Amino acid sequence: MGMSTFATLPIELLQRIATFLPCPSAFCLVQVSHYLREACNDPLVYKGIIENGNGRGILPVRSWPQHLSIDAPVDIWAQYALADYLVLKEVEKGEWGMRSFESDWLPILMATNHPIIADIPLTALELNCLTEDDYVAALPQTVEENIRYRFHIGFCSTISIMHKVCADLEQIPSTALAGYAPLSPLLYYMGDYPIYYGPLGPFFFEILRRRRENTLNNPNIGIFDDQPAGSLWIPPPSFRTVPITKLLDLDQLVPFPLETPSMVSFRTSHVDKMVNKQFLEDSEWVGYYGYEVHGWEGMEDTDVRIDPPMTDIKLQVVKCEPDNMIIAGTGQDPCGLFTLDGHISRHDGCVHIIKKYAAGFSWKWGGWMSPFGIVGVWGQPEDDHLSDGPIWLWKKEWGDADFYTSVVPKES
Numbered sequence: 001m002g003m004s005t006f007a008t009l010p011i012e013l014l015q016r017i018a019t020f021l022p023c024p025s026a027f028c029l030v031q032v033s034h035y036l037r038e039a040c041n042d043p044l045v046y047k048g049i050i051e052n053g054n055g056r057g058i059l060p061v062r063s064w065p066q067h068l069s070i071d072a073p074v075d076i077w078a079q080y081a082l083a084d085y086l087v088l089k090e091v092e093k094g095e096w097g098m099r100s101f102e103s104d105w106l107p108i109l110m111a112t113n114h115p116i117i118a119d120i121p122l123t124a125l126e127l128n129c130l131t132e133d134d135y136v137a138a139l140p141q142t143v144e145e146n147i148r149y150r151f152h153i154g155f156c157s158t159i160s161i162m163h164k165v166c167a168d169l170e171q172i173p174s175t176a177l178a179g180y181a182p183l184s185p186l187l188y189y190m191g192d193y194p195i196y197y198g199p200l201g202p203f204f205f206e207i208l209r210r211r212r213e214n215t216l217n218n219p220n221i222g223i224f225d226d227q228p229a230g231s232l233w234i235p236p237p238s239f240r241t242v243p244i245t246k247l248l249d250l251d252q253l254v255p256f257p258l259e260t261p262s263m264v265s266f267r268t269s270h271v272d273k274m275v276n277k278q279f280l281e282d283s284e285w286v287g288y289y290g291y292e293v294h295g296w297e298g299m300e301d302t303d304v305r306i307d308p309p310m311t312d313i314k315l316q317v318v319k320c321e322p323d324n325m326i327i328a329g330t331g332q333d334p335c336g337l338f339t340l341d342g343h344i345s346r347h348d349g350c351v352h353i354i355k356k357y358a359a360g361f362s363w364k365w366g367g368w369m370s371p372f373g374i375v376g377v378w379g380q381p382e383d384d385h386l387s388d389g390p391i392w393l394w395k396k397e398w399g400d401a402d403f404y405t406s407v408v409p410k411e412s
Contacts, residue, residue, distance in 0.1 A: 019044075020049075020052055022054045023049055027078075030218055041074055049084075052079065054085040056151050062115055064114055087105065089127070105157045110154075111159065113239070114380065151266070155370075162237070235399040240400055248371060264399065268347070271346065274369050285396065286312075287391065291389040308334045310332070311332060314331070321346075323345065327344060336359060338358070341353065351374055356382060374393040378391050
């Protein structure tokens with residue numbers, strides 16, 4: 001069939017043919033003539049390219065991205081189709097490693113529930129399997145690239161754990177936080193810029209592992225001897241309950257190599273939707289905190305204590321300043337009632353809070369409002385670099401009791 005004949009085919013047939021092409025070939029096709037561009041530069045074509053596996057004929061048909069309407073601009077559909085093509089090439093290489101997480105498209109694909117999640121081995125995402133030398137050697141040299149890279153690793157590892165935990169929980173090592181302490185300075189700080197995403201993936205593993213082994217709140221791990229093991233379990237969020245695609249400002253992001261990249265940074269694209277009065281105040285927060293036990297008598301260096309959860313946390317915006325949300329709050333844990341006072345940056349979501357118990361003692365929290373809630377570390381009020389252990393707070397309604405009932409046993 002000559003080009004002149006091909007160009008006279010009905011638009012519907014041309015579109016159907018184009019859906020079986022890889023995305024780069026479709027880009028070439030729409031540049032051949034005005035007629036082919038009008039026919040094939042269409043959201044239905046790029047949606048079909050994704051469904052058909054970007055020229056690979058992958059079956060069954062893939063329904064991704066589910067959050068994107070067919071009425072979305074054609075450029076957006078083209079971007080997702082190209083990202084799908086690129087990630088499939090990465091999968092075919094079978095070489096997942098530290099450098100894979102430099103790509104801007106990977107976090108977006110994982111946030112939008114791309115099938116790639118099933119293809120990334122957890123070992124490629126576990127920071128605790130790396131030595132400090134390995135990690136330093138893999139880090140980009142510039143501060144900005146370094147920060148972006150760490151964010152990508154933390155974000156991707158958390159998404160992967162949320163999806164894989166049912167299938168892979170039995171494979172979680174008994175020391176899920178091995179290597180956690182020596183990496184702490186690298187995970188949390190880059191110069192004066194705090195990076196608090198580091199502990200979330202391993203801490204998530206540890207919470208679930210302790211629940212599986214019924215050792216949450218165990219007196220050998222926590223400090224409350226009178227608490228039955230596992231008695232105060234609260235389910236963490238899952239990929240079904242955290243509204244990632246609604247929290248991330250995906251419409252403002254152009255993470256793929258088309259046109260000029262958006263000035264909106266992926267790592268802060270959720271801040272406007274989460275650091276505001278309504279989001280902070282409209283429901284209860286809950287969460288866990290852990291302790292590093294390195295050098296403690298009678299405990300292994302890889303142990304981490306996880307105390308019973310913090311519950312009934314209510315946050316209130318005291319004042320809305322141009323740069324910060326000044327907040328106050330109350331909550332309780334087995335140590336007693338406590339108050340929270342501090343601020344959250346409206347620019348990058350950095351969290352600075354003093355937790356004070358009714359008994360008079362206080363702790364300082366340093367963290368970040370992430371798409372999964374407040375993640376961070378805690379320590380003495382006078383400390384500049386906090387390193388006593390990880391913190392994770394999330395909205396109570398994000399806890400997925402049904403999902404984690406299938407992962408860990410119910411209380412007998």
